[in-house]
Structures are given as structure tokens and as C-alpha cells.
Amino acid sequence: MxxxxxxxxxxxxxxxxxxxxxxxxxxxxxxxxxxxxxxxxxxxxxxxxxxxKRDTGESVGEGTITVRVSSTVSKWHDISIEATSTFGELKMILSLVTGLEPGEQRLLFKGKEREDGEYLHMVGVRDKDKVLLLEDPATKERKLYGLAGDQPIGAPLHTISV
Structure with missing residues (x-):
């Protein structure tokens, strides 16, 4: 200073x-x-x-903030994180809470998907703001096909033999 x-x-x-x-x-x-x-x-x-320098309490981008992450309509998580963290770091914390790997997550703030390298405070995330967590559709599809095994795409998952 x-x-x-x-x-x-x-x-x-x-x-x-x-x-x-x-x-x-x-x-x-x-x-x-x-x-x-x-x-x-x-x-x-x-x-x-x-x-x-601003005299109003904490300066923008300093200190710990609480972000409310909503994964479904009725399920949400309050995550305490540094304001200067990235969305990638938030994904790492969320992977511990939700079980979804960071590569399987998509985070939306103010209606836009945010990249892993973007900083929370630079995008405008403040204390008690909401972030939407979605599972990556491609990952969801791969998991579904992994459960289906070797069956072709159009074939039913279970066949009944008479």
C-alpha cells in the first residue's frame, strides 16, 4: 500500500x-x-x-465468501471459499461434496457457463450468490452406455428369453 x-x-x-x-x-x-x-x-x-483504496469494509476480491451451489431444484450446498479462487477450485471442492469429478461438472453463474480458469471475484460472484451445478451431458451419456454394456444403441437393456 x-x-x-x-x-x-x-x-x-x-x-x-x-x-x-x-x-x-x-x-x-x-x-x-x-x-x-x-x-x-x-x-x-x-x-x-x-x-x-476503498474504505468500505473489505475490498472486492478479499476474504472468504459463501457460495450457494444448486445441483437440483431441491438440493443445494453452501460452500465457503476465498473470493479470489477460480471456478476450477470450486469444482474441486464440489467433487468432494457431490461425488462428481471436476471434468463432469458444468458451473453456471448469471446464466453463463464459466470456465475453470475464471476467477470468482472477476466474474462478480459475491457473498451468498447462487451458482448452478449441472452434470456434463456427454459424461451422463457415457455412463448410460457404460451401464448398457456391449448392446447396440437401439437394443433394449434387458432381454427376456422365453
Missing amino acids: IKLRSKRFCRSSSKLSGGSGNGNKIKGGEKGCCGGISEIKWELRPGGMLVQ
Whole structure:
């Protein structure tokens, strides 16, 4: 963090007194304004941009957030994860909870499928946001064919001999 000092400059907010016409000026808003020195805190963003640091609690992208992951209509998981994590890391955690391998998972946030390398905070995931978990249809299909064994696609799974 870089600390720079800046001097605040302000205009005097002079107004003519309302309706008197005698030219007396009422000065307001100057108390503590001109000549005061305030301290501005700066931060260096990952892209190399120097910006004024936000004073509102935690900065965006810092700390642990809770993400609600919905896998079906009635089933959901609350996952605590760092805001600077990737969707790939979230998939790794979900694989422990759901039993689906990370390659079998598809994560949707704000209606779009997210790639493994995308960062949660860069996409806009905040505390208590919802993410939808879907099983990859190709994987689901492979599992179904794996259960069917050697039978052709059009053949029934079980044959009854008379």
C-alpha cells in the first residue's frame, strides 16, 4: 500500500443573501475545507493500475465468501471459499461434496457457463450468490452406455428369453 498526501482545494460557496439586495454575502461550507490536509490511501491493482483504496469494509476480491451451489431444484450446498479462487477450485471442492469429478461438472453463474480458469471475484460472484451445478451431458451419456454394456444403441437393456 502506498500512502500519498494531497491537499484539498475548495471554492468558497458564496451566495447573495436572499432578497435583501444590499450585497452582503453569506459564506457557508468552508469550515475545515480549505487548507486542510487529508491522507489518501492508494492500492495497486493486479493490472498495474494505481487507484484510490476503498474504505468500505473489505475490498472486492478479499476474504472468504459463501457460495450457494444448486445441483437440483431441491438440493443445494453452501460452500465457503476465498473470493479470489477460480471456478476450477470450486469444482474441486464440489467433487468432494457431490461425488462428481471436476471434468463432469458444468458451473453456471448469471446464466453463463464459466470456465475453470475464471476467477470468482472477476466474474462478480459475491457473498451468498447462487451458482448452478449441472452434470456434463456427454459424461451422463457415457455412463448410460457404460451401464448398457456391449448392446447396440437401439437394443433394449434387458432381454427376456422365453
